[in-house]
Amino acid sequence: MITWNNLDTLDSYKELSKASRVNLAEVMSGENGAERVKNYSIPMAEGFSYNYAAKAVDDDVLDALVKLAKEAQLAEKFKALYNGEVVNTGEKRLVLHHMTRGQLGDAVNADGVDKRAFYVEQQNRIADFANKVHAGEITNAAGEKFTTVVQIGIGGSDLGPRAMYLALENWAKKNNTFKMEAKFISNVDPDDAAAVLNSIDVAHSIFVLVSKSGTTLETLTNESFVKDALKKAGLDASKHMIAVTSETSPLAKSDDYLAAFFMDDYIGGRFSSTSAVGGAVLSLAFGPEVFAQFLEGAAAEDKLSANEDVLKNPEMLDALIGVYERNVLGYPCTAVLPYSQALNRFPAHLQQLDMESNGKSVNRFGEPVSYPTGPVIFGEPGTNGQHSFYQLLHQGTDIVPLQFVGFKNNQIGTDVVIQDSTSQQKLCANVAAQIVAFACGKSDENRNKNFEGGRPSSIIIGDQVNPGSLGALLAHFENKIMFQGFLWNVNSFDQEGVQLGKVLAKRVLAHETDGALKVFSDLLNI
Numbered sequence: 001m002i003t004w005n006n007l008d009t010l011d012s013y014k015e016l017s018k019a020s021r022v023n024l025a026e027v028m029s030g031e032n033g034a035e036r037v038k039n040y041s042i043p044m045a046e047g048f049s050y051n052y053a054a055k056a057v058d059d060d061v062l063d064a065l066v067k068l069a070k071e072a073q074l075a076e077k078f079k080a081l082y083n084g085e086v087v088n089t090g091e092k093r094l095v096l097h098h099m100t101r102g103q104l105g106d107a108v109n110a111d112g113v114d115k116r117a118f119y120v121e122q123q124n125r126i127a128d129f130a131n132k133v134h135a136g137e138i139t140n141a142a143g144e145k146f147t148t149v150v151q152i153g154i155g156g157s158d159l160g161p162r163a164m165y166l167a168l169e170n171w172a173k174k175n176n177t178f179k180m181e182a183k184f185i186s187n188v189d190p191d192d193a194a195a196v197l198n199s200i201d202v203a204h205s206i207f208v209l210v211s212k213s214g215t216t217l218e219t220l221t222n223e224s225f226v227k228d229a230l231k232k233a234g235l236d237a238s239k240h241m242i243a244v245t246s247e248t249s250p251l252a253k254s255d256d257y258l259a260a261f262f263m264d265d266y267i268g269g270r271f272s273s274t275s276a277v278g279g280a281v282l283s284l285a286f287g288p289e290v291f292a293q294f295l296e297g298a299a300a301e302d303k304l305s306a307n308e309d310v311l312k313n314p315e316m317l318d319a320l321i322g323v324y325e326r327n328v329l330g331y332p333c334t335a336v337l338p339y340s341q342a343l344n345r346f347p348a349h350l351q352q353l354d355m356e357s358n359g360k361s362v363n364r365f366g367e368p369v370s371y372p373t374g375p376v377i378f379g380e381p382g383t384n385g386q387h388s389f390y391q392l393l394h395q396g397t398d399i400v401p402l403q404f405v406g407f408k409n410n411q412i413g414t415d416v417v418i419q420d421s422t423s424q425q426k427l428c429a430n431v432a433a434q435i436v437a438f439a440c441g442k443s444d445e446n447r448n449k450n451f452e453g454g455r456p457s458s459i460i461i462g463d464q465v466n467p468g469s470l471g472a473l474l475a476h477f478e479n480k481i482m483f484q485g486f487l488w489n490v491n492s493f494d495q496e497g498v499q500l501g502k503v504l505a506k507r508v509l510a511h512e513t514d515g516a517l518k519v520f521s522d523l524l525n526i
């Protein structure tokens with residue numbers, strides 16, 4: 001029997017709050033630190049490991065976290081979710097994104113269909129379509145091959161697929177699976193669409209309109225913007241566009257598209273990278289086999305997330321440590337710092353994934369909670385971030401927990417030895433150095449040069465960013481965020497907080513404004 005209780009009502013949470021604080025600088029120094037790095041590590045899928053040696057936890061804190069996981073029924077709640085319970089209470093929906101990449105539990109029937117079969121069917125339809133485009137069986141009106149794919153979408157219909165595309169672009173080129181260049185139009189700023197359109201040959205481009213709801217202002221505006229450009233180029237837009245949407249959306253049955261592929265209401269936009277939303281652009285860009293490998297990596301990590309043993313479940317432990325940092329230690333932010341240029345836009349995707357999911361002030365029953373929930377998430381790839389905001393991370397007045405991601409190998413393989421080390425070695429040396437610098441600090445009589453240390457971090461270490469590892473990494477963060485939502489007792493799968501601004505913007509455009517809204521409208525010349 002599952003019970004959904006607020007975090008602060010749980011006995012194990014009260015016990016956790018009383019656990020003695022760990023002196024991170026002390027425990028990470030010398031031989032003790034070396035032992036921690038060896039022991040505080042959990043294997044993940046695709047050759048990754050999650051290392052939490054530099055987090056401010058010890059065996060007592062970990063014991064308390066294990067008890068918290070049990071009392072909060074994290075494993076049972078995940079099981080209920082993947083077995084098709086209505087976990088998205090706000091919208092009264094199932095939450096099935098795991099099913100786009102595997103079947104973790106029971107078959108789930110909804111809307112009269114087996115949902116796993118539905119997602120696989122969409123993947124197969126996309127694969128077939130992509131193969132025909134690559135083979136020149138689906139072409140433009142002149143019978144010429146499409147060379148570029150342009151995704152039009154915003155939020156979850158943009159950030160995840162864009163981050164995944166960028167992560168695999170160089171890998172695919174190196175591994176001869178690069179089929180088509182992809183571009184993305186998201187912002188309603190006309191300069192976004194115009195710049196993309198100026199950079200491509202529209203006659204050889206296929207546009208993927210992605211909108212789960214089929215009603216998003218920015219996306220529909222950009223669709224019209226693109227159609228206008230196609231018309232001006234003398235092209236039939238319906239021969240250049242496909243749609244990815246839910247079967248119930250206004251786009252689903254339109255003749256405006258060459259083909260339509262479907263997700264459904266049980267896949268949240270920000271959790272849709274492994275559905276048709278990511279599937280269409282990634283299969284067109286890299287081929288369906290690459291997309292399938294990406295799904296396999298995610299499915300393998302999902303399996304680990306289902307493990308009841310917290311110390312063998314990287315996502316559950318990561319979530320628990322995050323809640324300890326947020327609610328007991330009182331840290332307001334978390335930075336995600338991938339030491340990989342391929343993961344350039346991964347933090348941007350995680351910003352939506354995490355903050356749109358857990359940025360809530362009421363629990364899943366709509367009652368206010370009296371404790372902090374989701375932290376502010378931000379990040380940049382290393383080493384670039386080091387030369388930007390790391391000053392605050394090292395010496396600022398707030399402690400910001402850090403999530404590093406590092407890889408032993410790069411993607412392209414070109415590297416040069418300069419002053420006895422390769423660039424890849426320099427990259428990896430920096431991430432190792434940062435972890436220890438943050439944790440241990442360095443005392444200096446000059447206070448300006450003093451580093452307190454005690455700044456916690458974890459690192460996920462992998463071999464290389466490739467389709468499988470990228471899938472596993474994505475699933476890690478999706479599942480961590482889900483477990484944190486369970487702990488905070490919030491509904492991580494709705495996003496009512498984005499509605500008010502949309503309603504007011506519509507009023508501005510309809511000139512139905514007064515007060516401050518009217519003055520701002522005038523100032524902005526609307």
Ligand SMILES: O=P(O)(O)OC[C@H]1O[C@](O)(CO)[C@@H](O)[C@@H]1O
Pocket residue numbers: 154155156157210211212213214215216219269270356495498
């Ligand atoms: O895919 P859609 O329905 O166009 O929505 C796009 C995005 O807009 C949001 O609803 C936020 O406004 C996100 O949750 C979603 O990912």
